[in-house]
Amino acid sequence: MLLALNDEIVGNFRAPPMVGSVRLGTPDDYALNWLPDILARFAEAHPAVELDVTCMNSDVLADQFLQGRLDLTLLSEGQEPRGVASQLIWRGPLRWVGSPTHGLHKRDPLPLALSRPDNSCTWRNAALGALKAEGRAARVTYNSATQTGCFTVALAGLAITVSTPCTLPQGLAWLGEAEGLPPLPEMGIVLLRHEASMGVPAADALAAHIADGFRRASTPGIAIAA
Numbered sequence: 001m002l003l004a005l006n007d008e009i010v011g012n013f014r015a016p017p018m019v020g021s022v023r024l025g026t027p028d029d030y031a032l033n034w035l036p037d038i039l040a041r042f043a044e045a046h047p048a049v050e051l052d053v054t055c056m057n058s059d060v061l062a063d064q065f066l067q068g069r070l071d072l073t074l075l076s077e078g079q080e081p082r083g084v085a086s087q088l089i090w091r092g093p094l095r096w097v098g099s100p101t102h103g104l105h106k107r108d109p110l111p112l113a114l115s116r117p118d119n120s121c122t123w124r125n126a127a128l129g130a131l132k133a134e135g136r137a138a139r140v141t142y143n144s145a146t147q148t149g150c151f152t153v154a155l156a157g158l159a160i161t162v163s164t165p166c167t168l169p170q171g172l173a174w175l176g177e178a179e180g181l182p183p184l185p186e187m188g189i190v191l192l193r194h195e196a197s198m199g200v201p202a203a204d205a206l207a208a209h210i211a212d213g214f215r216r217a218s219t220p221g222i223a224i225a226a
Contacts, residue, residue: 076188
């Protein structure tokens, strides 16, 4: 048994380094909040693999994925193309975000910064749907294709936005029931694998690192998919 273990260790040590390239798509907020540690661990384990990372909103990434321009992509649940298999790697609450000093939650209608209206953004629909169910008037005063854009407007005290749990920029705070805002539903993050990348060692390894990284996440209140 010890000899077999020794042979396995020696074999792994002598194995040539993994090479190749992987094209990864991700929305900007997932790239900022989730991927730095994941990609750092991957680069340490496989330094010869080249990563090509594209940051776009989910609907654009879904189109690029269908065109075969991405090997892997993260998407907000509900944005995945019909008929394409996906792996749920995270589920947790969507929450309101805004400046704690501007009192925007008292305004009527409530000013919002959300994703562009020319796509079926699940976060946008969830926010507007929750307010409508409460009979709360709201107006989307700022539209942005990125979470960074929404946070920038919220930091300026011009609107309230939504986000999954993350480390907020200084000057923003989580808002909710205490501010008279309705609860929001849970949201998921999914990982898509293009069929052309199936069985490609570099893509397989990155997909495994991403799934493991989300399982390792320890943000309070977040439920990680097994």
